[in-house]
Amino acid sequence: MWGTGGRLKANAPVAGDDVARKTEVDAEATARADADAAHAALTDAHGSTVTPTANAIVRWASGGRLRAEAPIYEIDVTNKAYVDAEATARAGADADHAALTNPHGATTTPTASRIAMWGTGGRLKASAPSAGDDVARKTEVDAVIPSGTLMLFVQTAAPTGWTKVTTHNNKALRVVSGTAGSGGSVGFTTAFHAARTVSVGNTTLTVDQMPAHPHGGVMRQGTTTSENGRAVANGLTVTVNVDTDSAGGGQSHGHSASVALDVLYVDVIIARKD
Structure with a gap:
């Protein structure tokens, strides 16, 4: 039964x-504390050692360094001497490798399953493309616009790879469905001068082209005189044909006119693909 203070008593x-x-x-805690303190104070507890020894506990050496033998297996811990030797050997190999002009069999000639290498002038060569995603060479790119092709450019100088054609100058363009060519004799700026005075061709008017209009005249019949087409004949009825006096020379006439031909334009050049 629990005693005072909820404690339970027992014999030794x-x-x-x-x-x-x-x-x-x-009593046990006091004894163990002394033993643990003595154990912790040991420099070679449980036979530990700073010298790499099989089946012995490893102990830190001076300067807090841990020693190890040269590794044999891939999972072995290595030491500084082994790492330094390996680094020195690899540095020489890497330098030799970097100095190679064809590392890993690289070549400037397009060869399947080989590493490509820059050729003379820093150019990279390739075989003629076959699939749609193959690299295109200069030959294929140039063939898109064949050599000798003529094109218009809205610029003063021909672009790279083209030569400016100066055969034609101050001329207009005409679209044809037949054979391409050129012609005419009047320059563009002359034909489309800002203001021009022109002459209309001479025309001789016909009777039908004249407006309707009357004429006065004088009729003579013996000694009887008629004014303005009325005859006086002492009560007699006289039937006559009346001719009026004519005027005019029947010559043609012209018209003058002016027109503004200050046409808007854009200058272009013709260039030939090299």
Whole structure:
């Protein structure tokens, strides 16, 4: 039964599975503390050593360094001497490799399954393309616009790869469905001068082209005189044909006119593909 303060009392334990009292626990703790302190103070606890020794515990050497033998297997810990030797050997190999003009069998000639290498002038060569995603060479690019092709450019100088054609100058363009060519005799700026005075061709008017209009005249019949087409004949009725006096020379006439032909334009050049 629990005693005062909720404590449970027991006799000194004898068997290993007997309940231990505070007295036994305190005594054991004091004894173990002294042993642990002595163990911790050892420099070679459990036979540890700074020298790489099989089946011995490793101990830090001076300067907090850990020693190891040269590795044999891939999973072995290595040492500085081995790393330095390997680095020196690799540095020489890397320098030799970098100095190669054809490392790993690289070549300037297009060869399947080989590393490509820059050729003379820093150019890279390739075989003629076959698939749509193959690299195109200069030959294929140039063939898109064949050599000798003529094109218009809205610029003063021909672009790279083209030569400016100066055969034609100050001329207009005419679109034809037949054979291409050239012609005419009047320059563009002359034909389309800002202001021009022109002459209309002479025309001779016909009777039908004249406006309707009357004429006065004088009729003579013997000694009887008629004014303005009226005859006086003492009560007699006289039937006559009346001819009026004519005027005019029947010559043609012209008209003058002016027109503004200051046409808007854009200058272009003709260039030939090299």
